[in-house]
Amino acid sequence: MQGRLSQADIESGLALRGITCNTELVGSYTTPKSYATVGGWKVERYVDSQGNECAYYDASNIFPLGILDGAIGVNVMDMNDPTHPVLIEQLLTPAMLSPHESLNLSEKRGLLIAVNANPAVGPGIVDIYDLTKDCRHPVLKSISLTGLFGHESGVSPDGLTFFSGSPITSTIAAIDISNPEFPLLIWSAFMDTHGLSVSADGNRAYVADTSGKMRILDISQIQARLPNPKVKTVSETEWEHGSIPQNAVPFTSKGKPYVLEFDEFGAASQVGAGRIIDISNEAKPKVISNLRLEVHQPENFAAVVDDPGAGDTAYGGYSAHYCDMPTRVDPTIVACSMILSGLRIFDIRDPYHPREVAYFNAPLDGEALSSNPGKGGAVSRPAFAPERKEVWYTDSNSGFFAVRVTNGAWP
Structure with a gap:
C-alpha cells in the first residue's frame, strides 16, 4: 500500500534496509540514536x-532532548x-541552539536566520549569520530580541524582511534585516501564525493558520517600509481533510499563480497531507488538488490503524510535516517529508493532477526500532540541488540524507 510501513515490514527486515523507488542514496551523515532525535525540522542549502x-x-527537533546524543x-x-x-561545526548561539521550525535562509543575501523557539513558545531572540564568504564557517552578525515569540518563520525573497510566527501566543512580527548587524522590529500583530511564505514582489504573505486555514495578507506597506504599516487580510481559505496547517508556498506554473499548502500531523480522517490552491482570484482561492498517499485515504484507515506509530498524532503517524519545491517558477516536482512514509516526490507539472513518482524511506535504526518502534521519521523541510536532481532532508531517527531522484522521475 502506497506509503505504508507495516509491522511485517519491520519483522522481515525491509524497514532496516530502507524502502525506495526511483531514488538512490548519494550520501548521508547519520548518528546512532540513544536518547532522542538526531534530525530536525528544516534543511537549507547554500553555495x-x-x-x-x-x-x-x-539537529535536535525538540531542544534539549538531543544533548546526550550531541x-x-x-x-x-x-x-x-x-x-x-x-560536519564542520555546530551553531550554538541562542536561536540556533533551539530554532524549532524557524530556521530560514535568504539565498539572495546569503543569510542564515532563526528565532529561539520550542513546540510551545520561545523568547524572540533572533540570530543572523552571514554565509557569503565561506558557507562552511558562518559569521555571526547579530543576536537581537526582535522576534517577540518564536516557533516558525518566513523570509522575503529579497532577503530584507524576516517574519517570526508563534501560533501558541498568536503573534507575528516583521523584522527589517537590511542591515543584519542591526535588525529592527518594524511591525507586529496578534494573529494565529504558524509558518508563512512571501510573494516574489514582497507584497503578499501566505500564512498557515493553525485553526485550519490559509490567510493571504497584504503586506505591501511593510515591503515599502512605510511608517506604522497597515496589514490587511485579503482572504481566508479552508479545506476538507485537514490537520494543522504548517506553511504555504506560492509558485507559478505556466504563468498562473498557485500556493502549495501542507498540514502537519494528524491521524485517520484528520490527516491533512498537502494540497495545491489556485489563487488566480486571491479574494476567492480554490483548492484544486491534493497530495495524498493511499495510507491517507479513508478506505484504508482500518487496515493501517495498528501499524507501529500509525496512531501517534503528536509526533509520528502517516502524516505530512513539510513540503517544498526546487523553484517557485514552473516547478516540476514537490518533495514532502511524510514521517513514517519517508520522503515522497510528486510530479506537479499539471497542478490539477499531481502524482507521486518517487520515494525514499531511510533505513530504520535498529536501536530506535527496539526502543521506540514506529515513532519519528522524515519531518524536515527538504532542500534541493536541482543541477544534480538531489533532494536533501533529515530523518529524526538517523540524521541527514542526500538523495538522488533517478529513472527520469524528476522531469
Whole structure:
C-alpha cells in the first residue's frame, strides 16, 4: 500500500534496509540514536561566492532532548563532496541552539536566520549569520530580541524582511534585516501564525493558520517600509481533510499563480497531507488538488490503524510535516517529508493532477526500532540541488540524507 510501513515490514527486515523507488542514496551523515532525535525540522542549502556547497539543519527537533546524543544546535555540513557530507561545526548561539521550525535562509543575501523557539513558545531572540564568504564557517552578525515569540518563520525573497510566527501566543512580527548587524522590529500583530511564505514582489504573505486555514495578507506597506504599516487580510481559505496547517508556498506554473499548502500531523480522517490552491482570484482561492498517499485515504484507515506509530498524532503517524519545491517558477516536482512514509516526490507539472513518482524511506535504526518502534521519521523541510536532481532532508531517527531522484522521475 502506497506509503505504508507495516509491522511485517519491520519483522522481515525491509524497514532496516530502507524502502525506495526511483531514488538512490548519494550520501548521508547519520548518528546512532540513544536518547532522542538526531534530525530536525528544516534543511537549507547554500553555495557561497567561492563555490563551496553547504547544508544546514537543526539537529535536535525538540531542544534539549538531543544533548546526550550531541544533537543540538544547527549542524553546518560541508557538501563539496555530496557523497561524503562532513560536519564542520555546530551553531550554538541562542536561536540556533533551539530554532524549532524557524530556521530560514535568504539565498539572495546569503543569510542564515532563526528565532529561539520550542513546540510551545520561545523568547524572540533572533540570530543572523552571514554565509557569503565561506558557507562552511558562518559569521555571526547579530543576536537581537526582535522576534517577540518564536516557533516558525518566513523570509522575503529579497532577503530584507524576516517574519517570526508563534501560533501558541498568536503573534507575528516583521523584522527589517537590511542591515543584519542591526535588525529592527518594524511591525507586529496578534494573529494565529504558524509558518508563512512571501510573494516574489514582497507584497503578499501566505500564512498557515493553525485553526485550519490559509490567510493571504497584504503586506505591501511593510515591503515599502512605510511608517506604522497597515496589514490587511485579503482572504481566508479552508479545506476538507485537514490537520494543522504548517506553511504555504506560492509558485507559478505556466504563468498562473498557485500556493502549495501542507498540514502537519494528524491521524485517520484528520490527516491533512498537502494540497495545491489556485489563487488566480486571491479574494476567492480554490483548492484544486491534493497530495495524498493511499495510507491517507479513508478506505484504508482500518487496515493501517495498528501499524507501529500509525496512531501517534503528536509526533509520528502517516502524516505530512513539510513540503517544498526546487523553484517557485514552473516547478516540476514537490518533495514532502511524510514521517513514517519517508520522503515522497510528486510530479506537479499539471497542478490539477499531481502524482507521486518517487520515494525514499531511510533505513530504520535498529536501536530506535527496539526502543521506540514506529515513532519519528522524515519531518524536515527538504532542500534541493536541482543541477544534480538531489533532494536533501533529515530523518529524526538517523540524521541527514542526500538523495538522488533517478529513472527520469524528476522531469
